[in-house]
Amino acid sequence: MTLEAGWLLAAATGYLSLLFLIALAAERGWLPDRLLRHPAVYVLSLGVFATSWSFYGSVGFAASDGYQFLTIYLGPTLAFLLAPVLLAPILRLVREHQLTSLADLFTFRYRSQAAGVAVTLFMLVGSLPYIALQIRAVTESAQVLTRQTPPHLLALGFCGLLILFATLFGARHAAPGERHEGLVAAVAFESLVKLAALLAVGALALFGTFGGPGGLNEWLAAHPQALERMYEPVHSGSWTTLLLLAFAAAFLLPRQFHMAFTEATDARGLRIAAWGFPLFLLLLNLAIPPILWAGQERGLTGAPDYFVLALPQAEGRAGLTIAAFLGGVSAASAMVIVTTLALAAMVMNHLLLPASLARRTAEGGNLYRWLLWMRRGVVALIILAGYAFHLLLQQRAGLVEMGLISFVAVAQFLPGIVGLLLWPRATRQGFVAGLLGGGTVWAALLLLPLLERAGFLALGFDPTALFGPVATESPWFTATTASLTVNGALFLLGSLLTRPSEAEAQAAQACVRAAPPATGVVAAGSAEQFSERLAEAVGPEVARREVRRALKDLDLAPDEDRPTELTRLRERIERNLSGLMGPLLARMIVDERLRLEPHTRQALADTVRHVEARLADSTIELHGLSRELDSLRRYHRQVLHDLPLGAATVALDGEVIHWNQSLAALTGIPEEVATGRAVGELPAPWGGLLAGFLRTDDRRLRKVQVGQGEATRWLNLHKAAIEADRDAAGTVVLVEDLTDLQRLEAELAHSERLASVGRLAAGVAHEIGNPVTNIDGLAQALDPADPDAVGTGLDQIRSQTRRISDILQALMRFSHGGDADTRASEPVAVAPLVEEAIRLVAVSGSGKQTRFDRHVPEGLAILGDEPRLLQVLVNLLGNAADASPPGGTVEISAEAENDAIVLDLIDEGAGIEPDHLERLFEPFFTTKAPGEGTGLGLAVVYHIVQAHFGRIDIESRAGEGTRVNLRLPAAPATAIRHEESP
């Protein structure tokens, strides 16, 4: 059965169109996000490892090297089993620093553009044979099926389709680091197709040729040499060498690096891939031995490399033959597309951009568009270069040989990876020297002989002759050992003979643990200034968009100006630019344009916010002690956050580190606005209040009155020093809102005052009644004929009305105590206050029969609220009068003592029982008869005295009267006067 070339071309075109459709569906969101981000898609996308070499070449490799062909898949198995220690740290670095390729990774670690250039060139040269291999596999497979030499146009058409696909779906974003959903979906689908096709051909071999597993076993029993040929090379071949090469290729080949790290969604995918990807490879290779033996049984002619196609063709299964052909096309196309994209990112970041960015920026225009089209151009050029290599090497080398040449090339990056992950002492000089040395040996032993055999050049000598017969017997062992030995030795020597620069040392630290936050202050003081300064390097459009993007990533406002946030913004911009143009160029631009000023302030706020942000963003699961510590940290943080008391922590330099939700609610300043800002820069009145409090030596401020809009708040402020190590020192501030309490107290006092007014009412009425009677009498006695008598009468009437007015005003002042919001602390003269209290109490029933003996010097003043102080005295004097016998005396004395006014009120009453003394200030406790007292009087007195930071003591013995001692803060003038007095 032969197939027409036209049919094959149509099938390949139809299949690639399906891929276009899948990629388009993924990009347009027609496929559910859950599916696209499923770990299985990630695992299948890693199947790009299995190229046409695996699809076709494995049978040929098994035919020549038996089970040794498995090493190519056992190597990746080993690499992925070691994912937790090998791949996860690389993934962390790639994601954290927006690295897009192996060249980016090495440039980041070794801080060397030369390293980036060397890696890119070496990778480019090393990958071309591999790309050529894919093109060749597709054309040769067509040749097998059509039994005629395929036209060059077929290869060229295949390359054209690949260029189209790669530029449409692989180079959609200017930044290569951005995920290409369509590409990943298409590559995952291709992996499924090649797995299904290979298993189907395997099933055909097993059941079609041998009649099932039993038939195969019988055939193997009848042909023991078939199995022996499979096992024999395992004992004598280059098992370890091939295993090492495949191990390196599993994550260092450009396409593997791109799929495993650049297109990765999260660490969970890698955890699944640790066993999922090796499982995929196992299934893929399960069919190889049956296909080989079935081909031998059927007596297929031609290279075993293409038994996968020849077998279904020989069996007359046209559909399966086409499926197998498409499986091969899948394997080849996925490899070429992903490899080319990865190489294009390297070429852009390490060859083209460093050379042309400055000129391009100076010329103006849209840099993103330029980057995008440059990438597309590079993609096309690399695929065409692969095509040229394919033309050059036609019919000169087997699939395995070409593939292994690339494997040995990427193995040259192993010493660099060891340095990156495990050896901070490694230097750029060592890395570049090792790479150049190993690369030279690789070129001499593998590449140049390949080119010579292709007739492309004539060396005139055989470099492999240097190694004797072993180089011919075990070429891979010789080339791998020699190149890696030279590479490793130069890497080691170069690193030991030089010292890592400061930047290298920092990068080395970042490679072994999470990057520490940048400290210091960015010279640019706002996001707008960031744009202006960046515009000088990357143009205004890119600068504006990158700053906006970084602000959005960090959830910051466009007018952000907090120093810590600007430092974070700078760091974010560097990472984003790294994804766009590589780590070194990004760092150079950011270092030049957004310089960090040396700053002496503590980095506490930076560190805390950095750690908090990292832990909040992290989706990892911590284990063991780390998890317990993290739980503890979250618990303490939550306690602080949910505390029903305003709480803030402030670094030594005055920067707010924590701002809990109660404080946010109290002040109206959200947490994200307050944190990272200098405390004095917080909106009024809070900035001034807190900064002033932090400056004072007082550990607490009581009853601070703060105007907030039209409302007034009453606060207690407390602070304590955080005496941790020097870097974590600072102050914790607690803000206690007393406003509601203050309001309740005021309402209670007001109620009690009104009750007192009620009690006083009878006496007041009586007191007013007398002058009114007098006025009436005086008015009647007025004789209009006697002007002198009229004048005298009117004077007396006025005197009586003044007396009424005085009583009423005192009552009014007493009953209207004001409210909490308008209450003020001001000097209140003690003598008039006592007189007014006596005047009010004296109108009550008991007050009338009591003599008030005062010893109150003039000039004493209390700092307080007059109506409330009056209420205190009225309540106390009223109680004293009530307790006193008729005609008894209540003695009132006052004196200044240090910064206080001490008032003593002594009555001659029956005294208070000791049991009652302890309960006197309890609300609703009274010793009076029901209906005579509310039980609130002394409770209110106590609260008012407390609110004035005063003190009240009551001494009493039954039958000996009672002494009330009041101590209230003196007004400053009094205190000064007192201090001046001898």
Add this chain to the structure above:
Amino acid sequence: MADGTGSGRDRPLIATVIAVALLASPLLAVWAQPDWGWLAPYAVWAAILGVTALLLHTGNGCGDSDDA
């Protein structure tokens, strides 16, 4: 690990995985015999995978402790 690639309790687990993986290939290479049948290499391969998957998912989840 210092970079968070595994807590202290993960290390023996990771070491076990590495040892199994490293040892399995040479074992297969040195001791593999035709008497084992043609599926023997795959059986060894599958066994290694099974053990590793079990360790990775029932251990301390070494793969997750990195913050990538």
